[in-house]
Amino acid sequence: MSIGLTVNGRDVALNADPVTPLLDVLRNYLDLKGTRYGCGLEQCGTCMVLIDGEAAYSCAREIGSVAGCSVVTIEGLGTPQHPHRLQTAFLEEQAGQCGYCLSGIIISAKALLDRNPAPSRADIVAALDKHLCRCGTHTRIIAAVQKAALMGEVA
Amino acid sequence: MSDTLPLSIVNNRRMDKWLGFQPDRTVRLAVGKVEIGQGVLTALSQIAAEELDVAIGRIDILSGDTADAPDEGSTSSSQSIEVSGRSVRLVSAELRTRVIGRLAQRLNCAPEDLSVEDGVFLQDGNPTGHDYWSFAAPEDFAAAIEGSAVPKPFASYRVVGQPVPRRDLIAKVSGAAFIHDIVRSDMLHARALRQPSRGARLQALDEAAIRRAAGGAIQIVRVGDFVAFVGADETVVQRAAVAAPVHAVWTGVRELTPLQQEAAWFRDQPSDDRFIGDPGPPSEVGMVVSETYSRPFVAHAALAPSCGLAEYRDGHLSVWSHTQGVYPLRNALADILGLQRDQVTVRHAHGAGCYGHNGADDAALDAAIIALQVPDRCIRVQWRREEEFGYEPVSTAHMTRLRAALDDNGRPVDWTAEVWAGSHVQRPVFGGVMLAHEALPNPPPPAKANDPTEANGGGGTRNGFPMYDFPAKRVIHHLALQTPVRTSSLRGLGALPNVYALECFMDELAERAGIDPVEYRLSLLSDPRARHLIENVAARCDWASRWPVGTGRGLGLAWSRYKNKAAYACVAVELDVDQDVRLRRVWCAADAGLVINPDGARNQLEGGIVHAASMTLKEQVTLDGDGITSLDWASYPIMKFSEVPEIDVEIVARPELPTLGMGECTFGPTAAAIGNAVAHALGVRIRDMPLTRERIAAALVR
Ligand code: FES
Numbered sequence A: 001m002s003i004g005l006t007v008n009g010r011d012v013a014l015n016a017d018p019v020t021p022l023l024d025v026l027r028n029y030l031d032l033k034g035t036r037y038g039c040g041l042e043q044c045g046t047c048m049v050l051i052d053g054e055a056a057y058s059c060a061r062e063i064g065s066v067a068g069c070s071v072v073t074i075e076g077l078g079t080p081q082h083p084h085r086l087q088t089a090f091l092e093e094q095a096g097q098c099g100y101c102l103s104g105i106i107i108s109a110k111a112l113l114d115r116n117p118a119p120s121r122a123d124i125v126a127a128l129d130k131h132l133c134r135c136g137t138h139t140r141i142i143a144a145v146q147k148a149a150l151m152g153e154v155a
Numbered sequence B: 001m002s003d004t005l006p007l008s009i010v011n012n013r014r015m016d017k018w019l020g021f022q023p024d025r026t027v028r029l030a031v032g033k034v035e036i037g038q039g040v041l042t043a044l045s046q047i048a049a050e051e052l053d054v055a056i057g058r059i060d061i062l063s064g065d066t067a068d069a070p071d072e073g074s075t076s077s078s079q080s081i082e083v084s085g086r087s088v089r090l091v092s093a094e095l096r097t098r099v100i101g102r103l104a105q106r107l108n109c110a111p112e113d114l115s116v117e118d119g120v121f122l123q124d125g126n127p128t129g130h131d132y133w134s135f136a137a138p139e140d141f142a143a144a145i146e147g148s149a150v151p152k153p154f155a156s157y158r159v160v161g162q163p164v165p166r167r168d169l170i171a172k173v174s175g176a177a178f179i180h181d182i183v184r185s186d187m188l189h190a191r192a193l194r195q196p197s198r199g200a201r202l203q204a205l206d207e208a209a210i211r212r213a214a215g216g217a218i219q220i221v222r223v224g225d226f227v228a229f230v231g232a233d234e235t236v237v238q239r240a241a242v243a244a245p246v247h248a249v250w251t252g253v254r255e256l257t258p259l260q261q262e263a264a265w266f267r268d269q270p271s272d273d274r275f276i277g278d279p280g281p282p283s284e285v286g287m288v289v290s291e292t293y294s295r296p297f298v299a300h301a302a303l304a305p306s307c308g309l310a311e312y313r314d315g316h317l318s319v320w321s322h323t324q325g326v327y328p329l330r331n332a333l334a335d336i337l338g339l340q341r342d343q344v345t346v347r348h349a350h351g352a353g354c355y356g357h358n359g360a361d362d363a364a365l366d367a368a369i370i371a372l373q374v375p376d377r378c379i380r381v382q383w384r385r386e387e388e389f390g391y392e393p394v395s396t397a398h399m400t401r402l403r404a405a406l407d408d409n410g411r412p413v414d415w416t417a418e419v420w421a422g423s424h425v426q427r428p429v430f431g432g433v434m435l436a437h438e439a440l441p442n443p444p445p446p447a448k449a450n451d452p453t454e455a456n457g458g459g460g461t462r463n464g465f466p467m468y469d470f471p472a473k474r475v476i477h478h479l480a481l482q483t484p485v486r487t488s489s490l491r492g493l494g495a496l497p498n499v500y501a502l503e504c505f506m507d508e509l510a511e512r513a514g515i516d517p518v519e520y521r522l523s524l525l526s527d528p529r530a531r532h533l534i535e536n537v538a539a540r541c542d543w544a545s546r547w548p549v550g551t552g553r554g555l556g557l558a559w560s561r562y563k564n565k566a567a568y569a570c571v572a573v574e575l576d577v578d579q580d581v582r583l584r585r586v587w588c589a590a591d592a593g594l595v596i597n598p599d600g601a602r603n604q605l606e607g608g609i610v611h612a613a614s615m616t617l618k619e620q621v622t623l624d625g626d627g628i629t630s631l632d633w634a635s636y637p638i639m640k641f642s643e644v645p646e647i648d649v650e651i652v653a654r655p656e657l658p659t660l661g662m663g664e665c666t667f668g669p670t671a672a673a674i675g676n677a678v679a680h681a682l683g684v685r686i687r688d689m690p691l692t693r694e695r696i697a698a699a700l701v702r
């Protein structure tokens, strides 16, 4: 059975078992490695993607349940050549140590800025609270999201 | 000269092991240390760019590769910049001196007349028509490194000391960046069925049931009691691994008890005992006080479960790993698998920050075992979350009892630290046992209890000796011969529990003497660098306005010099306690001598503060009869965004002094500052970490 959805603006038709996790489809069928496996339990946030504009875990989400949806991954935000302002802000703030948490966090930040272009610090903390970062980069990550919000105002 | 060379150079004497000029006008720099999220490769690139006088962007760094990079052991204990940095500086200075020396002969001028501007040679400021890429010759690279060139004086630094951004971050915010993301042609996915414990034997395995659960094609690989599921579809292989444990029957599984999850359990275990420091028994003269502090087993809890790739082709085994030491891993793999060392290549690929020896090496061994059974394919092993929590080597529980004999002014004249802990380091190179090796037909003997020597900073004894001016100090170390679960290195080894004990006890002694804790410390401390940091932090946190105890809000301070020889850090913490501890603000000052990359250093200092706070307030590996029960992020919580305080870090500049490793220096002081602040807030002391809601409630009814 073929499952149709939009990924990063492209229509894709997949021959996949409908119970396959969206995360596996992104990583292994579509070679989008920026969405990361951390727990498979919806507890850490490394697998976060946008589904119809909302930040959502992809690790336990069955592909069959997103048929017809629009999915955006970190690769859909920007590239090293043409980074999204969030990616630019994270680089400018050097907001990362190992970096494993970052792609998921940037996705949640994108969902936040889309619905609230001028978030307070508390808004940012609330939006990111489902994400873990073992390296303790939290302070810089918050600063990077604040910076990206400001870049959006002038853009 | 060579006896003063850093070990990294002694083991890798040829210049071309380290440096090369490449046709695209870049400089190849090969190092043995690996990037584990600490920005080390950026810092090492800065040092090479500085000494060679080339733009930082020209440095093309290769790290952690047993085929092409030097052997520098493991990346650990804040040693990367101290040791590898010194090597890169000497090597780069020497290459520059050699090439300039030959050019001076050619141009018939003095070497001092020549300078280098981004790799281009100038004579008295004018172009010579020569640069590194055109003029460097094979003879510059073939000769042994002597270490005789004089590096630049710090006052002329242009790249070192600057906040150079990390080049690896861009991939990490945009797509594939990690070992987990490597795709090779013909790659097969694999998952292991874990032997529940050492010595357990697989009695029966219902392969048909596992295949049904997988719902797709898998190959089941069995070697002794090691079992793995292999196939082209990762989802199918994962389902097999999730289903497998209930379809496996084991005998000889060791039983644990929840008692073993507490540090106090070690007190009654057989141990290897050592006495270090002042001879003679602890003094009984005067007022003698004693308290006991502990930290439980804690996990590395990297955000990514471990991953390893291996392929066996034409008699050669190629392995990719996020190990901290590619050479030690290569040697261990060759020994376990019965291969010659030159039949094995290990390459480093980035993993998630784990700050110690986690499952990385074990996942590589899993992949290698499977690759030998399924040759000519790349085998990718991805550990599952519960596998990482359940089977990685954890950091040992650790108990420290302090005992001080006091003079009439309440100051210690005789000090004893007594430590009970398991091994703090069990890397394969250090007598440790790799996980799957225990399931193979010829399992190794149990790991021997082992710990780093005092010269290497100790393990259980790390920071056990106070740097205060006490007339007599000693450490008694009870290294347990056995641990209930595998243990190995995690950020700072024994430093966090020992500094927690020491700096909490100092507050308790100050209170007993009726003296302000900062004043008390300063009255017992002559090290000027330490004094400076304490005064700096006390001023910034307005220590002078500290309020009475027991208000629910606390301010605490602590300091240490990591390993008593690396970087210094002082930390103050302000927090509130109601049911839980809520951190409000953290102030930190650090002194690490010459700082290569201040921005990277700040990142590590802050990260260490959050990591230590998380460990102090929340973290404990729990056990029951079957083994580790803290197998997910709900049962092993770590600090969240909403719990992280405001952090204000200041680096005290000492560019004239040697660089000191700083990755771990905030770790112990943060834990102890929290302990002291909680005691200040509550008016009662909690000596056992983590400082959870239950511990606070128990302390208040005590
Ligand atoms: S991998 Fe999805 S939340 Fe952890």
Ligand code: FES
Residues within 6 Å of the ligand: A096, A097, A098, A099, A100, A101, A102, A132, A133, A134, A135, A136, A137, B037, B303, B352, B353
């Ligand atoms: S930077 Fe390592 S987990 Fe966040």
